[in-house]
Amino acid sequence: MSHLLTMVQRRTIDRNNGGAEVLKGKPFLLVEPEFYWTSQIFDLCKEYFKASSVGDVPNTNLSVLAARISKGSSPVQSSDYQNPRTDLKLDKCLIKNLCTSLRNFCHGGYSKAGGDERKALQDIMYKLASEHTDFADHFFFNFEISFVCRRCVGGPFSSKFSFPVIYADGKKDFQNVLNDLDNVCKSQLSCPNDRNGVICKGTLRNLFNCNLLQFPDMIFFVMLINEEKTKIPESLELCVDDNKQIYTRLCSTNRFQCWFDENKKSYGPFYHKPLPTDIKDSWHSYPSILTSSGFLDFNNGKVYVCDDRLADETTAGSTHIYQKDVYNKYHPDVDTDIYLIPEVKI
Ligand SMILES: [Zn+2]
Numbered sequence: 001m002s003h004l005l006t007m008v009q010r011r012t013i014d015r016n017n018g019g020a021e022v023l024k025g026k027p028f029l030l031v032e033p034e035f036y037w038t039s040q041i042f043d044l045c046k047e048y049f050k051a052s053s054v055g056d057v058p059n060t061n062l063s064v065l066a067a068r069i070s071k072g073s074s075p076v077q078s079s080d081y082q083n084p085r086t087d088l089k090l091d092k093c094l095i096k097n098l099c100t101s102l103r104n105f106c107h108g109g110y111s112k113a114g115g116d117e118r119k120a121l122q123d124i125m126y127k128l129a130s131e132h133t134d135f136a137d138h139f140f141f142n143f144e145i146s147f148v149c150r151r152c153v154g155g156p157f158s159s160k161f162s163f164p165v166i167y168a169d170g171k172k173d174f175q176n177v178l179n180d181l182d183n184v185c186k187s188q189l190s191c192p193n194d195r196n197g198v199i200c201k202g203t204l205r206n207l208f209n210c211n212l213l214q215f216p217d218m219i220f221f222v223m224l225i226n227e228e229k230t231k232i233p234e235s236l237e238l239c240v241d242d243n244k245q246i247y248t249r250l251c252s253t254n255r256f257q258c259w260f261d262e263n264k265k266s267y268g269p270f271y272h273k274p275l276p277t278d279i280k281d282s283w284h285s286y287p288s289i290l291t292s293s294g295f296l297d298f299n300n301g302k303v304y305v306c307d308d309r310l311a312d313e314t315t316a317g318s319t320h321i322y323q324k325d326v327y328n329k330y331h332p333d334v335d336t337d338i339y340l341i342p343e344v345k346i
C-alpha cells in the first residue's frame with residue numbers, strides 16, 4: 001500500500017480566492033506500485049500476440065490489394081488488420097500505458113514525439129531488472145572483474161558488473177566486438193568503489209580478470225550516432241574458455257533522416273536518397289523483425305518486404321538484437337499470402 005502514500009496532486013495558488021492554495025488535476029503516482037513494469041510489458045505482449053495472430057491477409061481484402069498492385073501505388077504487403085479493436089488495444093498498451101509510464105517514471109522527454117529508442121530499451125530493461133532479481137541474470141551481461149582505477153589508488157579491486165547493451169561504433173564488426181569483451185567492459189564501465197559514501201565512477205585503467213558469469217539469453221547492440229556502418233551478421237558466437245554459445249538475429253532497427261521535396265511535400269517515413277533540392281524533415285526508425293516468413297519491415301503499423309538498401313548494414317543510432325540459438329524457434333507468425341516488392345525506390 002506504500003504507493004498510495006505517494007499519490008500527489010499539483011498545488012496551485014487560486015488568485016480569485018484570496019491566494020488560497022488549491023489542489024488541481026488528477027492525483028498521480030510518484031513511484032511505481034509493485035511489478036508495475038512487468039504488468040505493462042505483459043499486457044503489451046498479450047495484445048501484440050492477439051493483434052499479430054489476426055493480422056494476416058483476409059480474403060475479403062484481396063480485391064483491394066489487387067487494385068493497389070495494378071496501380072503500383074503502394075508497396076504495402078499486408079492489408080489492414082482484420083480486427084481494428086485489437087489493434088487499438090495494442091496502441092493503447094504501447095502509447096497510453098508504456099510511453100506514459102516512461103514519461104512519468106523515467107524522463108519527461110518521453111512525452112514528446114521522436115526520442116531515442118536505445119534509451120527507451122535500456123530504461124525498460126533497468127526497470128524490469130529492478131522488479132525481478134533474476135531478470136539481469138538472463139538478459140544483462142554479468143561480469144566479475146578485477147581492476148585498477150584511474151582515480152583510486154591501490155588495488156586491484158574486485159567487483160561484479162552488470163549492463164544490458166553493448167555500444168558499438170562500427171569500427172569493428174559485432175563478432176570482433178564479442179571476441180574482445182575486456183575492451184567492451186573497459187569502455188562502458190566505471191569504478192564502483194565507495195569513497196566515504198561517494199561512488200568513484202573513474203575509468204577502469206586495467207583489467208586483470210574479466211569473467212563473464214553466464215551466457216546472456218539475448219544480446220543487444222546499440223550503434224553510436226555518427227559512426228561507421230558495419231555489416232549485420234545473421235549469427236554470432238560468444239566463447240568463454242571452452243564453452244561456446246551461438247546467437248541468431250531476431251530484430252534490427254533502421255534509423256534514418258526523412259526528407260521533403262522542394263515543394264515541401266514529404267517522401268514519407270521511408271528511406272530516401274536525397275536530391276540536392278530536398279529539405280531535411282525529422283528522423284524516423286522502424287524495426288525489421290524475423291517472422292515465420294523471414295525478415296520483414298514493420299513501419300507505422302504496416303508490413304513490408306525489407307528495404308534492401310538498409311537490410312545489410314547498420315544505421316547510426318540503430319539497435320540490433322540477437323537471441324540464443326536455442327530460442328530461434330519463437331517468431332511472430334505473419335501470414336504473407338501476397339507479396340508486392342516495391343519496384344520504385346523513393
Ligand atoms: Zn575508482
